[in-house]
Each structure stands twice: as structure tokens, then as C-alpha cells.
Amino acid sequence: MLKLENISLAVNGQNGANKEIIRGIDLEFHPNRLYAITGPNGGGKTSIAKIIMGIYKQSSGNIYLDGENINDLSVSERARKGIAYAFQQPPRFKGLTVSDLLQIARPGLDGMNLRTSLRDVGLCPEDYLDRDIGPGLSGGEIKRIEIAQLLARDAKISIFDEPEAGVDLWTIQKLIAIIMSKFRNKQGETAVIITHNENVLHIVDEIILVEEGQIKDRGTPDEIWPLIRHEVECKMKEQCRGEMVYEI
Numbered sequence: 638m639l640k641l642e643n644i645s646l647a648v649n650g651q652n653g654a655n656k657e658i659i660r661g662i663d664l665e666f667h668p669n670r671l672y673a674i675t676g677p678n679g680g681g682k683t684s685i686a687k688i689i690m691g692i693y694k695q696s697s698g699n700i701y702l703d704g705e706n707i708n709d710l711s712v713s714e715r716a717r718k719g720i721a722y723a724f725q726q727p728p729r730f731k732g733l734t735v736s737d738l739l740q741i742a743r744p745g746l747d748g749m750n751l752r753t754s755l756r757d758v759g760l761c762p763e764d765y766l767d768r769d770i771g772p773g774l775s776g777g778e779i780k781r782i783e784i785a786q787l788l789a790r791d792a793k794i795s796i797f798d799e800p801e802a803g804v805d806l807w808t809i810q811k812l813i814a815i816i817m818s819k820f821r822n823k824q825g826e827t828a829v830i831i832t833h834n835e836n837v838l839h840i841v842d843e844i845i846l847v848e849e850g851q852i853k854d855r856g857t858p859d860e861i862w863p864l865i866r867h868e869v870e871c872k873m874k875e876q877c878r879g880e881m882v883y884e885i
């Protein structure tokens with residue numbers, strides 16, 4: 638189980654003053670459960686993922702993995718402990734092939750499984766295995782490869798940051814179905830999907846709603862979805878009123 642206890646994060650704001658982007662978050666992620674983290678843009682979802690992965694170091698609070706405090710572990714140490722993260726905007730690694738990346742994710746992955754990993758995300762292995770993860774790949778292709786390498790791992794906690802971002806409509810549904818089926822069939826693993834996709838929100842076990850650096854609510858899709866819908870409708874009305882006043 639992964640536990641975040643009273644986590645806050647302050648960063649340097651525009652005028653040099655400290656700005657708190659995560660504020661006193663308590664969260665638990667249990668094995669065999671699928672979670673969605675959602676909420677408005679800039680709310681703090683990616684920052685939470687980066688704190689879990691060790692990319693951002695929290696200003697205060699503790700993180701525990703299976704009871705062990707992992708505050709001081711580096712990104713690679715956390716990866717070895719079984720935390721995996723697929724970036725919202727995956728980095729490119731010039732000089733590294735797709736095959737290399739998958740083998741790093743899962744050392745010893747044989748040829749057949751390498752191919753299956755790529756087919757699962759809708760990429761033809763023959764066309765991609767030897768390609769460089771550099772500027773030659775499109776944003777959507779690199780996103781799918783990033784998801785493939787996370788699926789190839791057997792991490793305890795897998796965090797997908799907006800798997801739908803930059804992926805065409807035809808592929809999104811398939812990708813989501815694959816992520817769901819992989820994790821529904823794996824024992825002892827947890828998947829966390831940061832998403833704005835309504836379809837994902839309906840099929841996870843729990844939704845965590847993050848807004849202004851805090852957990853605004855959490856619960857089952859039946860409990861949380863009506864709140865999200867209401868919130869979105871209210872925001873749209875506010876924006877419309879703003880525009881009308883401006884035009885007058």
C-alpha cells in the first residue's frame with residue numbers, strides 16, 4: 638500500500654515568493670484497485686504523481702510504501718521498489734531504441750513479449766522496435782510507447798499521467814481497455830490514472846478529485862461523477878457570464 642501523509646509542496650512563484658501548489662494531502666492507494674485522479678487544469682494532479690515518483694521533493698509530510706518511509710529514496714530507488722510513472726509528456730531519448738526502452742522497463746523481456754507490448758498499444762512491432770526514441774516519433778507514438786513500457790513492467794504502483802493526451806480518438810478507447818484489463822487481472826498491483834476522460838472515470842474503483850492543490854473529494858464513480866458534472870456546468874456558466882459582461 639502507498640500512503641501519502643500530510644504532503645505539501647511549495648515552489649518558487651513568479652515574483653520569487655513561495656507558492657504552495659500541494660496543500661496537506663492525505664491519500665492511500667491499496668493493491669488490486671484502480672484509481673482515477675481528476676480535476677481542473679493546474680489543480681495539482683501531475684505534481685502529486687511527481688512527488689510519489691520522487692521527481693519533486695515534498696516540502697513537508699511523509700510517503701510510505703508498504704509501511705516503509707520512502708521520503709529519502711531517489712527516483713531510481715523508488716522505481717526499483719516498484720513505483721512506475723508514465724509521463725504526461727514523455728521525454729525523448731536520442732540514441733535509445735524502442736526495444737532498448739522496453740528492455741530497460743522489463744529486463745529479460747523476450748522477443749515475443751516485446752512484440753506483444755507494442756501490439757497492445759496499437760503499434761506494429763516490425764515498424765517500431767528498432768526506431769530511435771528521438772524527434773522522429775510523433776507525440777502520439779511516443780505516448781503509446783511510454784504506456785507500453787509501463788504495461789510491460791510488473792510495478793506495484795503504476796501511474797499513468799493522462800494516457801489519453803495526444804492520442805487519437807480511435808486509439809483512446811482501446812488503450813483504456815488494455816490498461817483496465819491488465820490491472821483487473823494482476824494480483825497485488827495498483828493503477829492510478831490521471832485523466833480528464835469521462836469513460837475512465839466511470840470504470841475505476843475510486844475517483845480522487847484534486848483542486849487547488851487539495852483533495853476536494855474522493856469516492857466511487859457513482860458518488861463523485863455527479864459532483865464533477867455539477868462543477869463543470871457551474872464553471873461554464875461563470876465563464877459565459879464573464880464573457881457577456883466583457884462584451885457590454
Ligand SMILES: Nc1ncnc2c1ncn2[C@@H]1O[C@H](COP(=O)(O)OP(=O)(O)OP(=O)(O)O)[C@@H](O)[C@H]1O
Nearest residue numbers: 648649650658676677678679680681682683684685
Ligand atoms: N516546477 C514547478 N514550478 C512552478 N510551478 C509549478 C511547477 N510544477 C507545477 N507548477 C504549478 O503547480 C500547479 C499544478 O500543476 P500540475 O501540473 O500539478 O497540475 P495538473 O492538475 O496536473 O494540471 P493539468 O490538468 O493541466 O495537467 C500549476 O499552477 C503549475 O503551474
